[in-house]
Amino acid sequence: MSAPLRTTAVERHDQAVRLVRRSSRRPAVVQPATRQFDRTRSSGGSAPGGRTRRTRRRARSRRPTARVLWAGTALSAVIVSTAVAVVYWKETRTPASHGTGTRDGAAGPGTLPSPSDDPGVSTAPTTASTASPIAVPATGPGTFTAARASGKAVGEGKLVRRYKVLVEDGIDIRPESAAAEISAVLADRRGWTRDGVNSFQLVRSGSYDFLVKIATPGTVDSICGAAGLRTEGKVNCSVGTDVVVNLKRWVRGSPEFDGPIGEYRALIVNHEVGHRIGHGHETCPGPGRPAPAMMQQIKGLKGCVANAWPYDDNGTYLDGPSAP
Ligand SMILES: [Zn+2]
Numbered sequence: 001m002s003a004p005l006r007t008t009a010v011e012r013h014d015q016a017v018r019l020v021r022r023s024s025r026r027p028a029v030v031q032p033a034t035r036q037f038d039r040t041r042s043s044g045g046s047a048p049g050g051r052t053r054r055t056r057r058r059a060r061s062r063r064p065t066a067r068v069l070w071a072g073t074a075l076s077a078v079i080v081s082t083a084v085a086v087v088y089w090k091e092t093r094t095p096a097s098h099g100t101g102t103r104d105g106a107a108g109p110g111t112l113p114s115p116s117d118d119p120g121v122s123t124a125p126t127t128a129s130t131a132s133p134i135a136v137p138a139t140g141p142g143t144f145t146a147a148r149a150s151g152k153a154v155g156e157g158k159l160v161r162r163y164k165v166l167v168e169d170g171i172d173i174r175p176e177s178a179a180a181e182i183s184a185v186l187a188d189r190r191g192w193t194r195d196g197v198n199s200f201q202l203v204r205s206g207s208y209d210f211l212v213k214i215a216t217p218g219t220v221d222s223i224c225g226a227a228g229l230r231t232e233g234k235v236n237c238s239v240g241t242d243v244v245v246n247l248k249r250w251v252r253g254s255p256e257f258d259g260p261i262g263e264y265r266a267l268i269v270n271h272e273v274g275h276r277i278g279h280g281h282e283t284c285p286g287p288g289r290p291a292p293a294m295m296q297q298i299k300g301l302k303g304c305v306a307n308a309w310p311y312d313d314n315g316t317y318l319d320g321p322s323a324p
Contacts, residue, residue, distance in 0.1 A: 102229070102238045102275045134251045138233070139218025140168045146204060147179035153201035154186065155193030161200050161209045161277065163243075168215045171247055181262070182212055185269040190309035192270065195317075198277055210276045212243045212269070220246045235298065236268055238275035245272065254298045257306055267293060267308035274310065282320035292320040 144166035153160050163186075165179035179202055185191060186200040193199060215223065217233035223244050224230075224237035231237050236246050245268055253264040270293040282292040284304035290312070291297050291304035304320075311317055 102272075102281075134172050134247075136248050136251055137170065137216050140170045140216040142219050142222060143169045144213060144215075145169055145175050147175035147202075148204055149176045149179040149183075149202060150204045151183055151202040153199045154183075155199030157193060157195065157197040157199045159198050161198055162203045162207060163200060163210050163212060164203060164208050166211055166213045168213070168219055168247070171214065171216065173214060173247075173250075178212075178214055181265060182269050185266045186273065188266070188309070190311045190313065192273060192277060192310055194311040194315050200273075208241070210241045210243055210273070212245065212273075214245045214247055214250055217246055217248050220244050236272055238272045243269075243272040243276055245269075256298050256300065259306065263308045267297065270308060270310055281323040283323035285320040289320075290318045292318055295320060295323070 147165040147167075149165070165175060165182050167173050167175040167178055183200070183202045187193065213223070217231075220231050220235075220237065221233055223242060224239055227237075227239040229237050229239060231244075231246065234246065234248065236249055237244050249268060250265060251261075253259075253261050257264055274294050279294050281296060282294040284291055284295060284302035287303035289304050290307035291301050293308065293310040295301075295304070297304075297306055307318060309318065
């Protein structure tokens with residue numbers, strides 16, 4: 001489970017900083033970091049030919065703080081580098097010439113999956129990607145970096161769907177953060193695992209059943225367009241083994257939806273992965289009912305209530321009449 005991992009990493013970091021604070025009078029403990037700090041300072045232009053007594057006193061008075069800061073930074077780097085896996089590769093854009101696809105956009109309200117739903121992604125601690133605005137370039141290079149993360153299979157179903165998460169190069173989202181978010185959605189008890197047939201496993205190497213790619217609008221158009229789908233820089237698509245998520249939707253949500261962005265992302269994942277496992281579109285079953293996850297909610301709710309999940313808490317499939 002990644003929640004304990006994250007907690008442990010944070011605790012370790014806090015303990016480490018406390019430890020450094022206690023031992024900040026012992027230069028040997030944090031000497032490399034202090035040297036780095038000094039180099040950084042001197043590069044800003046210290047006076048040549050030696051310091052005065054006054055500046056030396058000032059420098060001494062700054063050192064404990066500097067040690068804590070740099071030691072904290074160095075220790076964080078060590079913790080992060082040991083928490084992530086080692087496999088790393090770049091994958092060029094997959095030609096989307098295989099199979100048919102589905103063009104999409106989607107929306108829904110609610111909260112992010114709880115930590116207990118986390119499938120055990122072996123990533124570094126992550127912060128919410130909504131913490132600061134993420135730029136949405138019109139297009140990108142079309143190359144992707146895969147998340148250096150993997151997890152246990154989640155779900156009781158015998159059909160284990162192995163998937164990778166990739167983010168287009170140049171996008172300000174860590175692939176590992178995206179993988180943590182996506183795998184939490186797929187592991188949620190209201191997700192597709194509730195069908196008792198499908199399980200999902202995040203992998204970082206080897207064979208896979210599908211790829212979840214977060215891409216700039218221009219690249220989405222290229223991938224989806226190669227399969228004859230018109231995404232117009234606006235929506236997502238599922239084509240062949242690619243589940244292609246439009247960065248614009250991932251970051252800005254849908255104009256049809258005013259709920260939390262995390263819930264909207266859950267709908268994107270559930271809807272597009274739903275296509276991957278064989279579900280077609282559905283529409284609103286009646287006024288006030290939950291909109292099916294397989295409904296194209298971005299086109300309007302038709303009287304339904306926005307909803308991100310294929311199943312409710314009791315395991316009932318939130319379906320609707322089939323739609324084109
Ligand atoms: Zn769709």
